[in-house]
Amino acid sequence: MSYCHALIVDDDAFSMQFLSELMQEMNFKVTKADSARKALEHLREKKIDIVISDLVMPEMDGLKLLEKIKEVDDEIPFVMVTGYPSVSGAVASMKSGASGYLTKPYTPDELKRCLSEAVKNKALANGHAAAKGILVGLSISIIIWSLIVGGIVSIFST
Numbered sequence: 001m002s003y004c005h006a007l008i009v010d011d012d013a014f015s016m017q018f019l020s021e022l023m024q025e026m027n028f029k030v031t032k033a034d035s036a037r038k039a040l041e042h043l044r045e046k047k048i049d050i051v052i053s054d055l056v057m058p059e060m061d062g063l064k065l066l067e068k069i070k071e072v073d074d075e076i077p078f079v080m081v082t083g084y085p086s087v088s089g090a091v092a093s094m095k096s097g098a099s100g101y102l103t104k105p106y107t108p109d110e111l112k113r114c115l116s117e118a119v120k121n122k123a124l125a126n127g128h129a130a131a132k133g134i135l136v137g138l139s140i141s142i143i144i145w146s147l148i149v150g151g152i153v154s155i156f157s158t
Helices: 013-025 036-045 062-072 087-095 108-156
Strands: 004-009 028-033 050-054 078-082 100-103
Touching: 004 013, 004 036, 013 028, 013 050, 013 108, 028 036, 036 050, 036 062, 050 062, 050 108, 062 078, 062 087, 078 087, 078 108, 087 100, 100 108
Parallel strands: 004 028, 004 050, 050 078, 078 100
Antiparallel strands: none
């Protein structure tokens, strides 16, 4: 995985440190926040490529943080992590725009797979946007060339 700047948000210091060490081993630059409020401050100050956040936190939970981050930058991949897994929590996370959902405890392989999917999906989404731009450009070019060729044909056919 290439160099990415990850923001880890968790009110549990042990969980945050464990995740931070795993991500640094995977060549991520890591910024840590022990609250959603601090995470939003970091997001305003730094270029963040991916956010990994705990779901259950005091003051502002992971879902509310996800909502606020998507208001700032809709393209940042967001992975929700929880020690209180539930189907409703997973569904709410994904409906809100999370790129992944992990339950604690997770293995390093599960984390790598989830992060790889999140980053890959962002790259694909960006690629689709570029492809749409190319198609629009080609469509406009075809119309312009049709007008030019049509004009030339009409000149020579009279």
